[in-house]
Amino acid sequence: DSGVTQTPKHLITATGQRVTLRCSPRSGDLSVYWYQQSLDQGLQFLIQYYNGEERAKGNILERFSAQQFPDLHSELNLSSLELGDSALYFCASSVRSGGGRNTGELFFGEGSRLTVL
Amino acid sequence: AQRVTQPEKLLSVFKGAPVELKCNYSYSGSPELFWYVQYSRQRLQLLLRHISRESIKGFTADLNKGETSFHLKKPFAQEEDSAMYYCALRGGGADGLTFGKGTHLIIQP
Numbered sequence: 001d002s003g004v005t006q007t008p009k010h011l012i013t014a015t016g017q018r019v020t021l022r023c024s025p026r027s028g029d030l031s032v033y034w035y036q037q038s039l040d041q042g043l044q045f046l047i048q049y050y051n052g053e054e055r056a057k058g059n060i061l062e063r064f065s066a067q068q069f070p071d072l073h074s075e076l077n078l079s080s081l082e083l084g085d086s087a088l089y090f091c092a093s094s095v096r097s098g099g100g101r102n103t104g105e106l107f108f109g110e111g112s113r114l115t116v117l
Numbered sequence: 118a119q120r121v122t123q124p125e126k127l128l129s130v131f132k133g134a135p136v137e138l139k140c141n142y143s144y145s146g147s148p149e150l151f152w153y154v155q156y157s158r159q160r161l162q163l164l165l166r167h168i169s170r171e172s173i174k175g176f177t178a179d180l181n182k183g184e185t186s187f188h189l190k191k192p193f194a195q196e197e198d199s200a201m202y203y204c205a206l207r208g209g210g211a212d213g214l215t216f217g218k219g220t221h222l223i224i225q226p
Contacts, residue, residue: 003160033213042121042218043161043203056213090161094212104151104207106214108161 006109025093123217140204
């Protein structure tokens with residue numbers, strides 16, 4: 001399966017801890033997006049990377065950080081975790097050809113469900 | 118700032134009845150609008166985009182700039198249409214999408 005893959009699928013941790021979520025984009029996709037979906041909230045855009053560089057920033061907390069590596073996989077680091085950080089974290093990827101925008105079609109992973117106790 | 122509002126968290130209709138999922142947006146420029154769908158145990162995926170003016174699985178959506186709406190419609194609902202539907206907007210030079218909170222559509226037999 002060459003779709004977007006996310007690990008881990010589920011993660012339970014305690015307040016104050018730090019976790020890393022990992023995302024591998026579709027083969028050939030250069031852009032990676034991170035979204036957070038909390039209870040009663042829609043998909044909140046966190047951050048976008050394109051070919052290793054930060055492209056756009058959304059409502060990402062200072063306790064959170066991300067990066068995209070040369071092989072294009074991305075990691076989202078969540079630190080000093082709070083109960084309210086419990087959510088489903090989605091990664092998506094898209095194609096972005098040189099000089100042009102993508103079509104608006106994002107390809108999503110299955111998400112990583114984080115539970116902070 | 119850009120915002121997408123889906124006023125209905127849940128919409129239940131009978132099979133064969135018409136369906137309309139509402140979406141309103143707030144954006145000062147010319148937006149691109151999309152509908153995404155998530156079927157049970159599947160990934161979130163693109164259903165249709167307004168610039169394509171296409172009908173996918175019998176669904177259509179028209180961008181109404183005067184009313185800042187992009188409602189999703191289908192004349193005759195089918196049971197397999199049951200899913201979560203998200204309206205999304207892309208504005209300016211960004212690649213990313215702003216999503217609404219979603220509407221859970223249930224088609225009753």
